[in-house]
């Protein structure tokens with residue numbers, strides 16, 4: 001059974017510092033008046049058009065096997081291969097900020113307003129991540145309410161196109177989840193439309209199952225190393 005999700009935009013707004021950091025401006029650097037005004041303009045543009053909407057469907061590890069395998073192009077070291085079979089619960093999901101946000105970013109780039117386009121892009125990307133975190137919390141809360149999980153479990157999301165899970169996994173994920181219902185479509189290059197959308201699998205389980213060393217060959221091309229702070233937090237919890 002599918003569950004829909006929507007969130008007031010105010011609850012998915014990134015911190016100002018996080019936006020500047022995404023723009024490559026470290027927290028200890030003073031922001032110029034021009035950059036500050038671009039930030040304000042981008043935020044004012046975003047507020048009336050961002051609409052976080054999501055969809056998730058629980059499924060068993062066996063049902064997820066075929067989705068994860070996709071077109072058979074996953075890296076043999078993809079950590080998710082060892083994580084999801086040990087999960088207590090799984091759900092595939094998709095979430096979008098809506099067509100208007102992506103259209104506005106594209107329009108700004110087309111009219112060569114690069115600084116404003118890039119600032120709006122940062123705000124939207126971070127908002128999408130925060131909205132996915134809230135969707136994960138909803139999933140965790142529902143599992144707890146139904147007595148299907150433990151309070152010390154973690155729900156972590158993994159997405160096709162990252163960490164060795166080939167992006168072609170999107171095809172089967174979309175065929176099963178049907179995110180067209182909330183306005184997300186997939187093109188032949190597995191790119192989602194609207195662009196500011198996220199999809200993947202929510203994995204619920206104890207901290208141990210989510211731990212791995214990010215030393216895979218594909219990590220050399222990683223631009224975010226987003227698993228590193230997460231791994232530190234999990235390690236801390238396990239050794240506490």
Ligand code: SF4
Nearest residue numbers: 163214219222226227
């Ligand atoms: S370093 Fe990057 S590619 Fe490697 S596991 Fe972490 S997030 Fe994934």
